[in-house]
Amino acid sequence: MDNIDRKMLEILQEDSRITIIDLAKKLNLSRPSVNERFRRLQEKGIIEGFTARISHEKIGKGTLVIIQIGNLKVVCHKFEEIVKEEKAILECHRVTGSDSYFMKAVVSSTKELEELVDRLVPYGQLNTSVVLSSPVSNRTLLPEDEFLHKN
Known part of the structure; x- marks a missing residue:
């Protein structure tokens, strides 16, 4: 490279x-x-x-939510299978620290968020945050100069 x-x-x-x-x-x-x-x-x-990057707001999914879950009540692979079926969840990352997973979801209303939370709460302790704005989104990812010279 x-x-x-x-x-x-x-x-x-x-x-x-x-x-x-x-x-x-x-x-x-x-x-x-x-x-x-x-x-x-x-x-x-x-x-x-x-x-393609799709505007979630323009397709009626105006609320972007960050969901963290810890203290899982099921094994990780079981939780991952469940999350894969949740269409509102755009990303799910297994992470280190006090929480086990960090997820990004979009919903059309607080009612839809409540329903999503209700479906996830049996699997662990949830912490949800509604995204107010995204000052950095879809940043271009490039290799560092040191990487270029190694390869």
Whole structure:
């Protein structure tokens, strides 16, 4: 990985729908060279895939919630199976510390949040926080300079 790969990752995170032709122009490279670099980044697992970012507010899910759960009453793999079935939960992370899991969810109303909490509370001690704003969201992720020189 070099600075060109780093720039490619930056451009792709800003606009994953960019054409190879436009990407090649921005990088001052030939299309075959960009294709080769792109393929290599995918094969190494650096580029895991592409997706669309959806505004939860614009689809009627206006409340973003952070849920922490600790003191689990079931084994972790059982809780993970349950959480995978909860459509409101966007992310679930097993973490260290006093809580076992940190989750991000979206709901359309306080009633829907209450129902989600009611479904989760039998599995442990919950702490919920409603997100008021997100000053940092979908930040571009790039390798550190030290990583570039090692690889």
